[in-house]
Amino acid sequence: MNAQGKVFKYGDNIDTDVIIPARYLNSSDPAELATHCMEDIDKTFTERVHQGDIIVGLKNFGCGSSREHAPIAIKAAGVSCVIAETFARIFFRNSINIGLPILECPEAAAEIQDGDTVCVDFSTGVIRDLTQNKEYKAQPFPPFMQKIISAGGLINYVNQNE
Amino acid sequence: MGMTMSQKILADHAGAASVKAGELIEADLDLVLGNDITSPVAIHEMDRMKNRRVFSQDKIALVMDHFIPNKDIKSAEHCKCVRNFASEFGITNYFDVGQMGIEHALLPEKGLVVAGNLCIGADSHTCTYGALGAFSTGVGSTDMAAGMASGKAWFKVPSAIRVLVTGKKRKYVTGKDLILHLIGEIGVDGALYQSLEFTGDGIADLSMDDRFTIANMAIEAGAKNGIFPVDEQTLAYMKEHASTCGKTYEADPDAEYTRTVTIDLAQLEPTVSFPHLPSNARKISEITEAIPMDQAVIGSCTNGRISDLRAAAEILKGRHVKKGLRCIVIPATQDIYLQAMEEGLLKIFIEAGAVVSTPTCGPCLGGYMGILAAGERCISTTNRNFIGRMGDVTSEVYLASPYVAAASAVTGKISSPEELQ
Numbered sequence: 001m002n003a004q005g006k007v008f009k010y011g012d013n014i015d016t017d018v019i020i021p022a023r024y025l026n027s028s029d030p031a032e033l034a035t036h037c038m039e040d041i042d043k044t045f046t047e048r049v050h051q052g053d054i055i056v057g058l059k060n061f062g063c064g065s066s067r068e069h070a071p072i073a074i075k076a077a078g079v080s081c082v083i084a085e086t087f088a089r090i091f092f093r094n095s096i097n098i099g100l101p102i103l104e105c106p107e108a109a110a111e112i113q114d115g116d117t118v119c120v121d122f123s124t125g126v127i128r129d130l131t132q133n134k135e136y137k138a139q140p141f142p143p144f145m146q147k148i149i150s151a152g153g154l155i156n157y158v159n160q161n162e
Numbered sequence: 163m164g165m166t167m168s169q170k171i172l173a174d175h176a177g178a179a180s181v182k183a184g185e186l187i188e189a190d191l192d193l194v195l196g197n198d199i200t201s202p203v204a205i206h207e208m209d210r211m212k213n214r215r216v217f218s219q220d221k222i223a224l225v226m227d228h229f230i231p232n233k234d235i236k237s238a239e240h241c242k243c244v245r246n247f248a249s250e251f252g253i254t255n256y257f258d259v260g261q262m263g264i265e266h267a268l269l270p271e272k273g274l275v276v277a278g279n280l281c282i283g284a285d286s287h288t289c290t291y292g293a294l295g296a297f298s299t300g301v302g303s304t305d306m307a308a309g310m311a312s313g314k315a316w317f318k319v320p321s322a323i324r325v326l327v328t329g330k331k332r333k334y335v336t337g338k339d340l341i342l343h344l345i346g347e348i349g350v351d352g353a354l355y356q357s358l359e360f361t362g363d364g365i366a367d368l369s370m371d372d373r374f375t376i377a378n379m380a381i382e383a384g385a386k387n388g389i390f391p392v393d394e395q396t397l398a399y400m401k402e403h404a405s406t407c408g409k410t411y412e413a414d415p416d417a418e419y420t421r422t423v424t425i426d427l428a429q430l431e432p433t434v435s436f437p438h439l440p441s442n443a444r445k446i447s448e449i450t451e452a453i454p455m456d457q458a459v460i461g462s463c464t465n466g467r468i469s470d471l472r473a474a475a476e477i478l479k480g481r482h483v484k485k486g487l488r489c490i491v492i493p494a495t496q497d498i499y500l501q502a503m504e505e506g507l508l509k510i511f512i513e514a515g516a517v518v519s520t521p522t523c524g525p526c527l528g529g530y531m532g533i534l535a536a537g538e539r540c541i542s543t544t545n546r547n548f549i550g551r552m553g554d555v556t557s558e559v560y561l562a563s564p565y566v567a568a569a570s571a572v573t574g575k576i577s578s579p580e581e582l583q
Contacts, residue, residue, distance in 0.1 A: 028206065063351065071302075159211060
């Protein structure tokens with residue numbers, strides 16, 4: 001499994017309130033949530049993002065509220081992968097559970113720049129910045145997490161095993 | 163190697179003699195919680211399951227609290243979805259308008275969580291029940307769905323930070339000031355993936371309401387859970403509210419902690435966290451500039467309990483909210499509301515020019531009942547001051563205790579209760 005796309009780079013402590021503000025949580029429709037993704041921190045994100053693009057954050061990405069609407073909005077906006085120095089733990093679980101690939105890699109998170117084109121191999125954890133011609137190695141997912149992600153989330157995975 | 167209190171609870175629920183930090187385990191759940199925002203997503207996920215089922219009708223709690231009484235048509239549809247689900251599966255602990263309260267105040271009050279329990283909830287502040295000596299943590303909606311169906315969840319066993327509490331609090335210092343101070347010390351990711359285990363002789367000086375407030379905000383330091391030892395106060399609380407006192411766990415004497423943070427209660431002051439992170443904590447004596455406020459909110463799962471309302475009433479009694487400032491008081495549950503009425507607190511609030519709302523999360527997450535306009539500022543007893551949390555992206559939230567929020571409501575700027583004397 002691979003992903004390749006243009007990078008949207010953000011800073012530390014990107015919380016789930018800015019990823020999807022609570023005023024839109026009266027909906028649980030992924031397509032509708034996607035139209036407000038990152039709205040409170042990057043008003044033009046939804047106009048600029050293309051299928052396959054990658055979000056890069058620094059420390060504690062996805063902190064705050066447990067709303068699964070946050071990774072749902074990111075995935076439905078077309079983002080193929082999130083790379084960060086560290087993730088908040090609930091966001092980490094939620095992303096795996098809905099089949100949004102995320103990778104922790106401090107070096108890549110620090111050096112990759114906004115607008116770079118990046119390619120990720122999920123089975124090896126190799127992240128390549130094609131713009132800067134640099135390569136990084138993240139911890140690959142343990143096999144059970146890879147299976148959940150390739151099934152498209154925890155529920156599909158559970159269904160496959162029933 | 164010994165185990166922490168959190169690790170012991172996880173080990174017992176995983177049927178293991180012992181567990182180690184970093185280990186992945188599957189454990190049996192005593193309670194699965196969801197609210198009107200997160201449950202509909204979980205219910206949609208369950209609808210996709212081949213074998214649509216619940217593991218127990220009694221060990222699932224569904225609390226309509228965030229956008230209720232329904233704030234708009236879409237919110238009404240969400241509640242209807244959960245109401246129908248609860249009815250279809252015969253969920254006994256479904257709480258709707260009239261019985262509901264803010265989930266993390268309601269569940270302990272109803273005796274649904276006791277010491278030694280393992281709980282997950284699709285709400286990040288589920289960590290509140292650590293005050294009772296339970297292991298409880300926030301998850302997302304898919305974990306909630308899997309938990310409702312199977313009664314199980316997977317966990318990575320956390321390492322722990324020990325928070326050693328000593329001494330006695332001064333007047334006007336509360337659990338809120340302790341937790342804001344702690345988050346200021348260790349940062350919003352200071353306890354990422356870890357437990358915060360509170361210990362020390364100072365805990366005896368913290369009321370149950372103080373402990374609920376502290377455990378509630380463990381997530382704001384990134385923690386997986388916050389947990390308190392079970393003492394006489396905990397047992398008395400459970401005897402009053404629950405049919406059992408659960409099981410008391412204690413950390414092993416040789417349990418490993420990655421670090422110890424010591425907090426001397428006597429050194430704490432009323433503390434305010436400035437925008438836009440809970441870690442931007444400042445002692446009230448260090449705030450020398452006048453910071454005018456447009457609104458004060460007193461309530462939430464963090465500070466909407468009876469002792470919080472008593473503290474606010476102590477300040478507001480015989481005084482008046484500053485002209486031009488809106489003060490919104492939100493008792494966290496119906497029982498707290500009733501008790502506040504019987505104690506005459508509601509009369510004090512209304513005579514002071516505040517409004518009193520039915521229980522709801524409302525403004526805390528920018529839902530309704532007190533949304534801020536561009537550039538407005540609010541002093542709030544809630545738990546998050548992120549960008550846009552309570553309204554416009556240029557509005558600001560300052561986190562504080564009920565004493566400080568009430569004093570600030572009177573003066574119209576951030577104030578210590580001592581300023582009013």
